[in-house]
Amino acid sequence: DTEVTQTPKHLVMGMTNKKSLKCEQHMGHRAMYWYKQKAKKPPELMFVYSYEKLSINESVPSRFSPECPNSSLLNLHLHALQPEDSALYLCASSQGGYGGGNTEAFFGQGTRLTVV
Amino acid sequence: GQSLEQPSEVTAVEGAIVQINCTYQTSGFYGLSWYQQHDGGAPTFLSYNALDGLEETGRFSSFLSRSDSYGYLLLQELQMKDSASYFCAVRDRAGGFKTIFGAGTRLFVKA
Numbered sequence: 392d393t394e395v396t397q398t399p400k401h402l403v404m405g406m407t408n409k410k411s412l413k414c415e416q417h418m419g420h421r422a423m424y425w426y427k428q429k430a431k432k433p434p435e436l437m438f439v440y441s442y443e444k445l446s447i448n449e450s451v452p453s454r455f456s457p458e459c460p461n462s463s464l465l466n467l468h469l470h471a472l473q474p475e476d477s478a479l480y481l482c483a484s485s486q487g488g489y490g491g492g493n494t495e496a497f498f499g500q501g502t503r504l505t506v507v
Numbered sequence: 508g509q510s511l512e513q514p515s516e517v518t519a520v521e522g523a524i525v526q527i528n529c530t531y532q533t534s535g536f537y538g539l540s541w542y543q544q545h546d547g548g549a550p551t552f553l554s555y556n557a558l559d560g561l562e563e564t565g566r567f568s569s570f571l572s573r574s575d576s577y578g579y580l581l582l583q584e585l586q587m588k589d590s591a592s593y594f595c596a597v598r599d600r601a602g603g604f605k606t607i608f609g610a611g612t613r614l615f616v617k618a
Contacts, residue, residue, distance in 0.1 A: 424606075433594055433608035434550060447605060481549060495540075496606065498549040 397482050397499035405507055406472060412502045414465040414482030423465040424496065425457060426481040434481055440465060472506045479503050509533040509599050511609035518615045519585055527580045527612045529595035537598040539571050539578045540606065545591045553580065553593075582614075590616045 395416045404410050414423065422441050426434035438457045439447035445457065454476075456468040465482055483496040511531045519525040529539065538557040542550040554562050556571035556578060568581040582589055592611040599605050 431611075433611050436605055436607065439605070449605075483550075495552045495555060496550075497552070500549045 395482055395484055395497050395499035397480075397502050399502055400500065401503050401505075403505045403507060404469065404472065406474070408472075409468070409470045411469065412467040412480055412482075412504075414467075414499055415463055416484040416497070417463055418484065418486070418497065419462075420484035420486050420497070421462065422485045423459065424483040424485075425455075425465070425467050426483060426498075428479040428481055428501070438467075469504075472504075474506050477505045509597055509605075509607045511595055511597055511607065513593075513595055513609045513612045515610065516613045516615070518617065520617050521585055521587060523585050524581065524583045525585060525614065527582075527593050527595075527614070529578045529580075529609055531576050531578075531595070531597050531609075533576075533597050533599045533607075535600035536573065536576070537600045537604065539569075540596040540598065541567075541569050541580045542594045542596060542608070543591050544594065544611075550594065585616050587616050587618065590614055 398413045424439050425437040427437055428434045436449050437451045440459045443459045443462055454471050458466040479501040481501045482499045485496045513529045538555055540555045541553040543553055544550045553567055554569040556562055556569050559571055559573055561568055561570045566583045571578040592613050594611045595609045596606050
């Protein structure tokens with residue numbers, strides 16, 4: 392199994408809503424990532440988890456809250472988002488933990504988020 | 508900080524060879540990766556270079572020169588399905604082993 396599974400595939404939410412994005416991998420990878428991608432732009436790193444601990448937060452606003460319940464799961468909790476937060480949110484995983492190992496990252500298909 | 512430069516667009520014909528260049532500036536260079544992304548799809552890993560030289564994987568090859576802070580992706584025997592965006596990405600140990608993506612090169616393959 393070389394898949395990273397993200398749910399939901401599409402999400403429309405109001406600015407006062409609370410929602411969560413979910414990501415799952417069963418490849419035994421110890422690093423998991425959230426990226427945000429706007430149309431025709433590269434993925435922008437948001438968070439990195441290594442061995443289930445948050446190792447990098449790229450100064451992401453607190454309305455985005457990541458959570459790593461176990462080594463296979465990664466969540467992104469959303470609250471009080473703004474319309475400019477509408478984007479494709481990508482989850483990725485890689486074998487190595489913080490600092491090394493195989494750096495090939497496997498990406499999920501993403502959640503296309505629209506904030507209205 | 509980090510910065511990467513790659514051409515915004517490249518057009519080539521089926522069967523041809525195309526090279527997509529990437530130059531980078533980073534304080535803690537660890538390696539250079541290449542990803543392919545089709546419209547509406549997820550980025551897919553193509554190759555990774557940590558050391559100078561050429562890595563070959565089927566029709567795709569990637570080259571790195573650390574002294575020149577330069578790399579390229581070479582695509583041979585182009586097919587229509589190769590039309591996609593190609594991102595170079597630097598793995599940087601400064602600030603904690605991040606992978607930072609370049610702006611991407613949109614490749615158009617014509618018949």
